[in-house]
Amino acid sequence: MNRHLVLLIGRRFLAAATSLVFVVVTVFAITNVLPGDATDALLGQGATPQAVAAMRHNLGLDRSVFVRFWFWLWGILHAEFGNSLLNGLSVADAIGPRLHNSLLLAGASAAVSVPVSLFLGVTSAIWKDTVYDRVVSILTLGMVSVPEFVIATIAVYVFAVRLHLLPALADVGSVHSLRQFLSAFFMPVASLALVTLAQMVRMTRAAMADTLSAPYIEMALLKGVGPIRLILVHAIPNAIGPIVNAVALSLSSLLGGVVVIEVVFTYPGISGLMVDAVSSRDVPTVQACALVFCVTYLFLTTFADIVTILSLPRGRKT
Amino acid sequence: MIVRIGSFRSRHDRAVVLIAFWLLLALLGPLCSSYDLGAIGSQPVFSGPSPAHLLGTDYLGRDTLARLLNGIRHTVLLCFASTVLSCSIGTFLGIAAVTARPWVEALTGRLADGFLSIPSLLFALLVIAVFGTSTTALIVTMGVIYTPGAYRTSRALAQRIARLDFVTVARARGESTTYIILQEILPNMAGPMITDVGLRFIYSVLLLSNLSFLGIGVQPPEVDLGSMVRENMLGMAYGSPAMIVPVIVIAVLTVGINLALDSSGGRR
Numbered sequence: 001m002n003r004h005l006v007l008l009i010g011r012r013f014l015a016a017a018t019s020l021v022f023v024v025v026t027v028f029a030i031t032n033v034l035p036g037d038a039t040d041a042l043l044g045q046g047a048t049p050q051a052v053a054a055m056r057h058n059l060g061l062d063r064s065v066f067v068r069f070w071f072w073l074w075g076i077l078h079a080e081f082g083n084s085l086l087n088g089l090s091v092a093d094a095i096g097p098r099l100h101n102s103l104l105l106a107g108a109s110a111a112v113s114v115p116v117s118l119f120l121g122v123t124s125a126i127w128k129d130t131v132y133d134r135v136v137s138i139l140t141l142g143m144v145s146v147p148e149f150v151i152a153t154i155a156v157y158v159f160a161v162r163l164h165l166l167p168a169l170a171d172v173g174s175v176h177s178l179r180q181f182l183s184a185f186f187m188p189v190a191s192l193a194l195v196t197l198a199q200m201v202r203m204t205r206a207a208m209a210d211t212l213s214a215p216y217i218e219m220a221l222l223k224g225v226g227p228i229r230l231i232l233v234h235a236i237p238n239a240i241g242p243i244v245n246a247v248a249l250s251l252s253s254l255l256g257g258v259v260v261i262e263v264v265f266t267y268p269g270i271s272g273l274m275v276d277a278v279s280s281r282d283v284p285t286v287q288a289c290a291l292v293f294c295v296t297y298l299f300l301t302t303f304a305d306i307v308t309i310l311s312l313p314r315g316r317k318t
Numbered sequence: 319m320i321v322r323i324g325s326f327r328s329r330h331d332r333a334v335v336l337i338a339f340w341l342l343l344a345l346l347g348p349l350c351s352s353y354d355l356g357a358i359g360s361q362p363v364f365s366g367p368s369p370a371h372l373l374g375t376d377y378l379g380r381d382t383l384a385r386l387l388n389g390i391r392h393t394v395l396l397c398f399a400s401t402v403l404s405c406s407i408g409t410f411l412g413i414a415a416v417t418a419r420p421w422v423e424a425l426t427g428r429l430a431d432g433f434l435s436i437p438s439l440l441f442a443l444l445v446i447a448v449f450g451t452s453t454t455a456l457i458v459t460m461g462v463i464y465t466p467g468a469y470r471t472s473r474a475l476a477q478r479i480a481r482l483d484f485v486t487v488a489r490a491r492g493e494s495t496t497y498i499i500l501q502e503i504l505p506n507m508a509g510p511m512i513t514d515v516g517l518r519f520i521y522s523v524l525l526l527s528n529l530s531f532l533g534i535g536v537q538p539p540e541v542d543l544g545s546m547v548r549e550n551m552l553g554m555a556y557g558s559p560a561m562i563v564p565v566i567v568i569a570v571l572t573v574g575i576n577l578a579l580d581s582s583g584g585r586r
Contacts, residue, residue, distance in 0.1 A: 022432035031443055118324070145572040147527040150565050151549065157554055238569040256528075263532055274331045275532050278447040286447040288390060301435065 008309050016302040023294045024076075030067055031283050081288035084277075091288045095270060100294065102262070102269035106254050108185060109192035114247055117197045121204025121243075126231060128209055136201065143198035149261040154190040156264070159187060188265045195257035198251050203246030211239040241311020248304030252297050332578040333516040337398075340571060344394035353380075353546045369435035376560035377550050385541050386563060392542035392543030393568075396457055397465075397522040404522075405515050408468025410424040413503060415469075416476040417495055423473075430466035438521075442529055451537050460525060464518045471514045475507045516579050520572045527568055543568050 047055075075082060081091040124133040143151065159165050211217070212235055220234045259271035266272070275291035276282075358557045373382035415423035415424030432439075442459055449455040478502060479485065488498050530544030538545070543564045550561035 018428075019432055019435035022366055023436055026432070027444065032449055141576060142569070142573050145524075145576040146569045147524045147531070147544070147572075149531045149544075149547065150569060151530060153551075153554065153561075153565065161555055161557075252437070255437050259439055259443075260532065273533065274443060278443050278534050281447055281450075283447060283567065286444060290440055290444045294436055297437050297440075298435055 005309065009306055012302060012305050012309065016298055019298055020295070023298065024073065024291070027287055027290050027294070028072060031287055032065065032068070048096055056083070056309075076291065081291075082284040084282055084285050091285050094273060094285065095288055095292065098268060098270045101267065102258060102271065105185075105188055105192065105262070105267060105269060106258055108189045109196065109254065110251055112189060113130035113193035113197045114251075116193070117200035117250075118204060118243070118247070120197075121201045121246075122208050122231075122236075125205045125208035125212060133205075137205075140198040140201045143194065144202065148195045148257045149264055151194050152261055152264040155187060155191045155194070179256060188261050188267050191264070192254065192257050192261045195261070196254050200247055203250060204243050207242035207246055208235070208239050210242070211224050211235050214238070240282075241308055244311070245304045245308040248300055248307065252300040252304075255293055255297055333575055334512060336575050336578050337516065337519060340390070340394050341398060344391040344398075346559075348391055351381065351384040351387055353384035357448075364556050364560060365555045367559060373563055374561045376558075377552055378579055381404070382560045382563065385546060385560075386543075387568065388569065389541045389543045389544070389546045392536055392540060393523060393526060393544070394571075396453065396536070396542070397460070397519055397526055398495075400457045400522050401464070401515055401519045403457065404464035404518055405468045405511065407533050408465045409472040409507070409511060411465075411469045412472025412474075413476050413499055415473045416480050417499060417503075418466075426469065427473075433463075433466045438525060439528060442525060443534070446529070446534050451534055453536075453540075456503060456526065456529075456535060459521045463525070464521060465534035467521075468514060468518060472507060472511060475510055476503055479503050479506050513579055516575050523568065523572055 072082075079092055081095070083089060084091055084094065120136055124136045126138055127133055217230065217234060220230055225234065258269065259275065261267065262269040262271045270289055270292060274286060274293075277285035277289065352450075363375060363377050363379045365371065365379075367374050371381050371383065376382050376385060387397060396517050411426050418543075436444075441458070445459045446455065485498060485502050488502050493501075508538055526535055526542065527544035527547075530542050531548050533545075533548060536542040536545050538549075546564040549560060550558060550564075553561040
């Protein structure tokens with residue numbers, strides 16, 4: 001690898017680290033600007049000043065913001081996210097199994113949506129301006145511009161209410177056979193895949209169409225390269241960078257989708273936990289979930305950028 | 319002096335007309351229905367369309383049309399207010415980044431990068447967990463979320479315009495920075511920025527609908543399109559208009575503006 005490339009990637013990692021610091025500070029700052037604090041929520045309005053003072057001391061709230069931030073950060077680094085204000089249980093314990101469920105849902109959806117959208121995106125770029133391309137383009141534009149829950153509710157309406165094919169809720173707890181697995185996971189996975197698919201198709205198509213309009217493609221055509229060889233040997237290798245970038249960026253929209261889909265299907269994942277915590281203002285849980293999401297998002301965007309850097313022809317030639 | 323950058327003219331005109339239509343509907347719509355928003359009639363719940371209730375009734379037997387018109391009012395006005403907020407702050411900062419001292423651009427650029435590294439729905443959840451779901455909190459939250467995007471667009475536009483000859487000529491003429499911003503840069507940014515306003519408006523409609531659908535956006539007794547879908551989810555089994563019509567309205571609103579912005583081809 002050449003030095004230029006290492007420098008570029010190093011700079012990208014540095015930017016990611018800066019963003020990570022920004023995210024951690026923002027999450028702490030937003031949840032600590034409230035005039036009141038946790039004692040109000042825990043003790044209620046009738047608390048005596050002594051009780052409040054004792055509680056504040058126990059929780060460490062009487063120390064300065066910087067000291068508290070330091071302890072909070074120290075806890076995060078040791079996977080200690082504090083205890084839920086609602087039931088006093090450890091937030092880390094509550095998140096663990098739910099994070100597993102969410103990753104399963106997101107992974108399964110990505111496994112469906114990535115190949116499908118690559119196929120749709122590449123083919124509609126090849127057959128640009130045909131009826132096929134128009135249909136794909138209008139459908140995906142429509143799907144990009146409606147909120148995620150609309151797609152999920154339409155799916156429920158069609159498959160569960162009209163056709164009676166699948167249950168409307170994801171009963172993940174009672175999965176013992178392949179049949180049960182499919183019936184529990186099909187709807188959430190399909191909806192989430194549809195949500196991410198649209199954007200991925202559009203970005204893949206744009207990347208591929210861009211490559212196909214390059215002069216060397218015309219040159220290859222003129223020297224008599226067949227259509228299949230033209231796509232596989234001349235176009236795809238050059239489009240792979242932007243396409244992988246598009247895919248990774250769209251996968252980060254999986255995060256927004258996963259929140260809504262989990263709530264629609266009452267899927268026991270981390271975003272269901274977070275939405276409940278938001279309505280009950282359980283700040284430690286919200287903080288922890290937000291951090292998990294933001295770090296995942298940061299990871300995906302950084303990954304996308306590094307793939308783009310690696311795919312630059314300038315970098316590949318050493 | 320005003321120049322045209324790109325072929326935005328017809329595209330943003332159509333989007334402006336559409337947004338104006340929705341604003342008008344938001345302002346005047348609720349006046350068209352004689353039903354009280356919360357009035358629970360003697361009608362059965364989830365009834366179909368009838369002469370008395372043109373779109374049927376909802377899960378409490380209330381008139382769907384009256385609630386729909388009010389829902390449109392909340393969705394459109396809230397999102398429009400937050401869009402105006404984000405686009406005006408974004409434009410201000412974008413122009414400041416180009417015309418002020420270099421450290422302003424370094425600082426605002428870094429801040430925008432930082433904010434963009436937090437997914438918008440997550441940021442909204444975080445802020446709402448702390449500040450609650452008052453109308454002001456929702457508008458400001460969505461305004462803040464879409465400011466970095468508007469800032470980037472306006473900075474890019476201002477950079478392009480500031481390099482053009484007529485700005486150099488104005489500087490050579492000895493015009494003040496204020497004059498250059500107000501007379502030379504801003505008028506030329508207006509067109510492309512309206513396309514950006516349209517996009518941000520769609521984004522905030524999507525975000526607000528999702529939040530309300532999750533139960534942490536607009537709260538009862540107020541109603542918006544997302545919360546209408548949420549409260550009438552049971553009606554799905556009966557194919558009730560109370561649940562289906564708001565979904566269609568959201569889709570028509572966002573797809574319509576998107577198509578208007580997208581139709582004359584070419585990307586920003």
